[in-house]
Amino acid sequence: MQSLPTVFVRHLFAAARGIALSAAVCAVALCGVAGCSTPDDGAVPPNGAVPPNGAVPPRESVLRAAARAALIGKFYDRALWAAERGNIPAFRAAHGELLRLGAKSEALMVAQSVALSPAEEAVTQAIVLDSGAQRAGGAARDELRARAAQQYRRALQLAPQFDSLDPIKLNALGYFLAERGTTAEDFKTAERLTRAALRLLDDALAQQEQRGSVAPLVRALRAEVRDSVAWALFRQGRLNEALSEQQRALKEARDSEAKGGTVVSAEIYFHLGEMLRALGRLSEARAQYQAALKADPNHLLSRRALQSIEPQQAEPRPSLPQLPTQRT
Numbered sequence: 426m427q428s429l430p431t432v433f434v435r436h437l438f439a440a441a442r443g444i445a446l447s448a449a450v451c452a453v454a455l456c457g458v459a460g461c462s463t464p465d466d467g468a469v470p471p472n473g474a475v476p477p478n479g480a481v482p483p484r485e486s487v488l489r490a491a492a493r494a495a496l497i498g499k500f501y502d503r504a505l506w507a508a509e510r511g512n513i514p515a516f517r518a519a520h521g522e523l524l525r526l527g528a529k530s531e532a533l534m535v536a537q538s539v540a541l542s543p544a545e546e547a548v549t550q551a552i553v554l555d556s557g558a559q560r561a562g563g564a565a566r567d568e569l570r571a572r573a574a575q576q577y578r579r580a581l582q583l584a585p586q587f588d589s590l591d592p593i594k595l596n597a598l599g600y601f602l603a604e605r606g607t608t609a610e611d612f613k614t615a616e617r618l619t620r621a622a623l624r625l626l627d628d629a630l631a632q633q634e635q636r637g638s639v640a641p642l643v644r645a646l647r648a649e650v651r652d653s654v655a656w657a658l659f660r661q662g663r664l665n666e667a668l669s670e671q672q673r674a675l676k677e678a679r680d681s682e683a684k685g686g687t688v689v690s691a692e693i694y695f696h697l698g699e700m701l702r703a704l705g706r707l708s709e710a711r712a713q714y715q716a717a718l719k720a721d722p723n724h725l726l727s728r729r730a731l732q733s734i735e736p737q738q739a740e741p742r743p744s745l746p747q748l749p750t751q752r753t
Contacts, residue, residue: 442675504535508539543583548597554576558570614655616654652669656671702734
């Protein structure tokens with residue numbers, strides 16, 4: 426997957442943040458009317474879900490769930506406040522409280538608002554540079570890509586493990602290593618980082634699915650991150666594993682598109698084509714390159730790949746029989 430601009434992701438989660446804050450306000454009002462107080466640690470239910478037997482929760486359980494929602498809103502706002510002021514310890518504390526309350530979706534959203542270390546700041550700068558390179562051309566594009574590569578490498582020098590809370594930054598650095606890395610260690614690190622990003626998204630989306638409020642664009646984001654995982658596997662030569670992950674990425678991207686999300690990117694089709702070609706499945710690879718060009722007629726890599734396999738697709742010409750050599 427290509428690096429996603431941070432500004433796009435912040436815009437993506439803006440609506441979800443508004444919903445979360447509105448729910449918190451309503452919960453505070455409910456608590457005020459009912460006279461409930463903030464529960465202690467033992468009184469907060471783990472997820473506020475309806476009992477599995479389908480029974481209507483008692484009034485006390487409803488109030489506890491409302492109080493929990495109020496706490497989530499409180500710590501979400503506190504994390505944003507700390508991020509705006511660069512108060513990293515306060516941000517980590519508030520973020521930890523969100524995780525303790527089981528609010529993984531909110532914790533994921535708020536992690537977009539701050540760079541917690543110089544390494545994360547370097548990745549943020551690299552994302553911006555890569556985004557500019559995608560819009561530029563010629564020498565300007567090459568220069569921006571080179572500067573982005575310097576920032577990605579600098580991030581790894583500052584924090585070799587890069588234990589970020591932000592799946593966008595994890596994925597950006599991981600995809601850079603999968604796409605432009607040069608060593609086996611690069612590709613292994615790419616897999617580790619992109620899988621970490623995928624786990625964060627899986628946890629948040631599982632919670633959103635329970636609430637019935639998953640945005641199609643968020644599903645599309647998970648498909649793109651899974652594409653990054655598959656590409657990291659492919660670069661390690663683990664072709665069958667890569668193909669399996671890429672097929673899942675394509676299915677998730679198509680499901681998202683069918684539900685109103687973004688169209689499937691040419692990159693996803695191209696990567697699938699490369700994996701099929703490496704496995705010798707040329708006719709299937711050709712179909713994926715064509716799909717990539719349908720999604721983006723200017724996708725140069727797919728056009729070149731399609732041209733490169735055309736001679737291999739052609740039927741072999743029958744060879745002429747050798748005529749016996751006439752003796753003189």
